Amino acid sequence: MVVERVPARRVVGLAAPALVVLAAEPLYVLVDTAVVGHLGALPLAGLALGGVLFTQVATQLTFLSYGTTARTARLFGAGRRAEAVAEGVQATWLALAVGALVIVLGQLLAGPATRLLVGDEVVAAEAVSWLRIALFGAPMVLVTMAGNGWMRGVQDTRRPLRYVLFGNAVSAVLCPLLVHTAGWGLEGSAVANVVAQLLSAGLFLRALVVERVPLRPVPALMRAQLGMGRDLVLRSLAFQACFLSAASVAARTSVAAVGAHQVVLQLWTFLALVLDSLAIAAQSIVGAFLGADRREDAKGFARQVTGYGLVFGSCLGVLFAALSGVIPGLFTGDAGVLGEIPNAWWFFVALQPIAGVVFALDGVLLGAGDAAFLRTATLLSAAAGFLPLIWLSLAFGWGLSGIWTGLSAFMALRLVAVVLRTRSGRWAVPGAAV
Template sequence: MVEAPVTARRIWSLVLPAVGVLAAEPLYVLWDTAVVGRLGAEALAGLAVGALVLNQAGSQFVFLSYGTTGRAARKHGAGDREGVVAEGVQATWIAAVLGVLFAVVGLLVADPLAAALAGSPQIADEAAAWLRVALWGAPLILVQMAGNGWMRGLQDIRRPLWFVVVGFSLSAALTATLTLGLFGAPRMGLVGSAVANLVGQAVSAALFVAALVRERPSWRPQWPVIRAQLALAREFLLRSIAFQACFVSAGAVAARFGAASLAGHQILLSLWTFAALVLDAVAIAAQSLVGSALGAGRADEAKALAWRLTRWSAGLGAGGAVLLICGHSFVPRLFTTDRAVLASLAVPWWLFVGLTVLGGVVFAQDGVLMGSGDVRFLRRVTMAGALCGFLPLVWASLFFGWGLAGVWTGLAVFVALRMLAGLWRVRSGSWAVTGSFGAPRVGDPVT
């Protein structure tokens, strides 16, 4: 059977729901922050400390969504729906085990960890109380990530969108009710936020598990699949560590130039995170479509998709850059009116504008190579870019007094190095190995 070509409508049908899934959590976090903010500064600081700990579950175990998508997409392309569902089952087992371990270890160290991160005993107490409830959501968060992974592989993005929206909507309603004691509910304070978070996560996780159950799969652990997924986990974890080392260093150096520089850095970082969220939706479409084409044995289609999606993503990035250029005089003032903070953005703002274009290319390439299973190459490029570009320039900025401009130059070099390496890799075609399991490694011959 000859497959119909991938149309623009089909691509948008993957991109737009993916934006919704990616945007749901940041929007909920904003709402949660606004509600908790009514309790006072100590409660809000406690939420910040607690969320910093819980967010590690999502950032360190990202392979459950991105790694599973690539493997599932290949099997979808090969017409093996049973294999796709099996990937989802095994990823869900891994998610449950790792999530419980994360929660248990987190509970054991919640008090000393909160004390180490908080600035006062009162904030530490608030954070620890929040964590004792919210940490039980770790396995639920990971199960959702696994569910997103196998369903994206099936190119089914709409159901995950509804699952996530239902969970976060419930959490949002409960946050206001339980935190502030509305409608006759007990006023639980910050702990109410944790309970609301947990209930919403439980509902979303249950919906993802129910989707698996409807497929009538075997729930028996398949150790070869689990080992293959954990091999991807190692690559993603090392890549995540490189990212964290970069951004923690950037924040630390920005702080040493004073409050104005740190505030300016936070503004730019928030905007960059939002831009990355939008561009990541194209990367998700690339994972699904490229993996499916390779699983079906259509390497030429996968290569054509790689360049087509790269152009799309670059175009989105360029459009964002135009908006930032037009809004350079007033967008920063939406965040602050402090003259010192605005002055600190004078040069970094234009670096950020350029980054949106480069980021469009890089995110698409990441999606293509993740969809092909070429994660080892991505890990090596990320670590090399961090060690040769970002980190040296960030710390040189501190030594030579380059300020925030030096910090964001480091980020620009980091992204540029990844872009050049990605363009070379995509152009080489060595990633386009067909089959339901293919996952090329750096230096492997093309077969």
């Protein structure tokens, strides 16, 4: 049997727009930070705290995007585009329902949650004032996730790019006007974000309407989506437990260590977004192959995208190794922090080829709907690799080297798991249903 090789141009055509969409939420935060920063330290601290809480909620609900792509891509590959879009309709209803719940719970818990994270009542009050307004954008953020999910599934990544960029542009213009010109202060940034999120979500809703598919809710389909969602939420919680623990241990090491960890971790997060765009392309293509009963093509593409991930990650590793004497200085001039950065930097560089393969194969397995395996593999890798080494670092004073050894063990265990799973072929179950 001849296995079809997917043209690299097609992979890049799906991955490049997805990368911009993935970067949209950090861009919201970047614009807010730049604008609010001119109000002074207190509003900026309130934005930082409120933003962390809002982002944590959104991060746990990414199944509305990734889970929807997996289900939609199979139906699209089977030639059932209308049913694929119908999955997007149900994901959107689910987003609105979950978003409404987030608003209610968020309003009740905003005060206690902020006070739990920071002992300063004044900073907590600033964060609550921002968060209570920002929470009204939660349903719209989730609708946008669902819209991205079904559009990626039907291999349309260009419209989401336009929709999200439009929202970002509105926020970039409206935020300084409301914060400074209108004098609304910190609350103005929250209002600007809600307006921008409403406009972006409105475009995704309009896209569903023009597809001329039934728009009524179907509880059975929503329950099926929640099944995959449960596995993806548990997987996200494992990531959060690891990175929160790492930040906690770094903070207990020294001020310089936590600053250095923050710099390198932000670069790690940025490159994870870059590599995850390849995973999104893999998810869409693999799902379509399996939906079309082209099992061998799906397995062949898994090998192909593994090579892409390895090359991409290796290039990033070489680039950041070459810039090791330049990039840290762009983030800080503090001698203590700069002295600590090498203790994490070379782990960060060496992990890029591994991350390239892991993220690419995550996309393959997500496209196949193998979320249960990914959940278990992530939880076990965290429990056996990352978390023990992080807390041993605290106990024995290993500092950043110990923390990033933990991250390395976590990634190595995930690499072994996804490579063995992919080679087994058990994930490649053909058919239109996940």
